Amino acid sequence: MELRCVCMNLSFRGLLSYARRHDIRDLDALIQATGCCSRCATCKPFIRWMLANDEVPTLDTPLPPEPAPESDSDPLTETG
């Protein structure tokens, strides 16, 4: 089974090929160029790993935890 960004119907193999052809190594740049990860983002850790390792991930690929989202406010101290 070939993994893909299901929402955008983009195969990881195709995304890696595109990234190599365009010398893209940054996830945000690949998102901007292809639209991958732009809906549910379930694919995001796989694609981040793929760009870092220059190979197509599988379901067995051990993924690092996703970085915490950046936020200007602290939800634990917010009032209102």
Ligand code: FES
């Ligand atoms: S699977 Fe990639 S955005 Fe949903």
